[in-house]
Amino acid sequence: MIQINTIKAAQKTIKNKVMRTPLVPAFSLSNEQREVRIKLETTQAIGAFKLRGAVNALQQLNPKQKQQGVVCASTGNHGRALAYAAQKLNIKATICMSSLVPQNKIAAIEKLGADVRIQGQCQDDAQALVAQLVESKQMIEIPPFDHEDIIAGQGTIGLEILEDWPEVDTLLIGLSGGGLLGGIALAVKSINPNIQVIGLSPKRGAAMAASLANGIETEVEELPTLADSLGGGIGNPNRYTFKLVQRYMDDLLLLSETQIKDAMQHLFFKESLVVEGAGAVGVAALIDQNLAQQLKQPLGKNIAIIASGRNVDMDKYLTLMGESKN
Numbered sequence: 001m002i003q004i005n006t007i008k009a010a011q012k013t014i015k016n017k018v019m020r021t022p023l024v025p026a027f028s029l030s031n032e033q034r035e036v037r038i039k040l041e042t043t044q045a046i047g048a049f050k051l052r053g054a055v056n057a058l059q060q061l062n063p064k065q066k067q068q069g070v071v072c073a074s075t076g077n078h079g080r081a082l083a084y085a086a087q088k089l090n091i092k093a094t095i096c097m098s099s100l101v102p103q104n105k106i107a108a109i110e111k112l113g114a115d116v117r118i119q120g121q122c123q124d125d126a127q128a129l130v131a132q133l134v135e136s137k138q139m140i141e142i143p144p145f146d147h148e149d150i151i152a153g154q155g156t157i158g159l160e161i162l163e164d165w166p167e168v169d170t171l172l173i174g175l176s177g178g179g180l181l182g183g184i185a186l187a188v189k190s191i192n193p194n195i196q197v198i199g200l201s202p203k204r205g206a207a208m209a210a211s212l213a214n215g216i217e218t219e220v221e222e223l224p225t226l227a228d229s230l231g232g233g234i235g236n237p238n239r240y241t242f243k244l245v246q247r248y249m250d251d252l253l254l255l256s257e258t259q260i261k262d263a264m265q266h267l268f269f270k271e272s273l274v275v276e277g278a279g280a281v282g283v284a285a286l287i288d289q290n291l292a293q294q295l296k297q298p299l300g301k302n303i304a305i306i307a308s309g310r311n312v313d314m315d316k317y318l319t320l321m322g323e324s325k326n
């Protein structure tokens, strides 16, 4: 299993190649009882935190592996991060995706010089193509979450938050494959086990939630959601993140599409922040009383939200922001 030292090493490895992002106060979400701050992973070069894991993973490759090139299946931001990091390090990247991935994300990855391959209707189909390329072309697979170097890279967010705000007592983190939540939770709980880690996933396609409920990797139907970066399964077998989430996550909230939209609108209208659905979910637990009441334990006084990404289709985003509040 990954240790805190692996995450500390990743912090050194990615330094100067990845933004050390600001943790800014969110006055519209704070009140006399609580202070809320937002970790702006939206300010990363590719607009999402996934650059951390990708840069860390690529830096660990030996010269021969670098020559073989890297490949992944991605719903968007991981592919973008891997493409960007690979281009910087002069490594060839091939990105496999399903046809559910929005066009803006595909175009962005091609622009970064990566070879994009589209296969099938779901993450599993894209994953089958990765296996094929690993087998036939000896490419090195860098998966989106279930990989030690990726988890350690994402975990550096936890170290930065604690450096900037040692008093933090609650973290609200979007959850899909669990690289983000698993890495951060491992980092912060190794330093302060009392920090509460709450995951948030869309109801539509909550594979990790189903897997936790069943105690085993479980597939669910993949459905389009406003939090499209939280789509996709957890992999089977899952090697690392399922256990990490089982062990370190204190609570999990499942969000309706309306709740995700309200969270995105709140960040836009009240904080002037463009954040994609997956990055806005933490806000929902703070503005929706129904969600807050579902928590096993009340929220703490010093709450950090991870605004994990800002990659939206702008036409859809503008329409969404123009829709009236419910």
Ligand SMILES: *Cc1c(COP(=O)(O)O)cnc(C)c1O
Pocket: 048, 049, 050, 077, 078, 144, 145, 174, 175, 176, 177, 178, 179, 180, 181, 229, 230, 276, 278, 279, 308, 309, 310
């Ligand atoms: C990938 C991603 C997540 C979720 O990360 P996991 O490691 O799969 O749980 C959250 N937000 C954004 C913007 C992402 O791209």
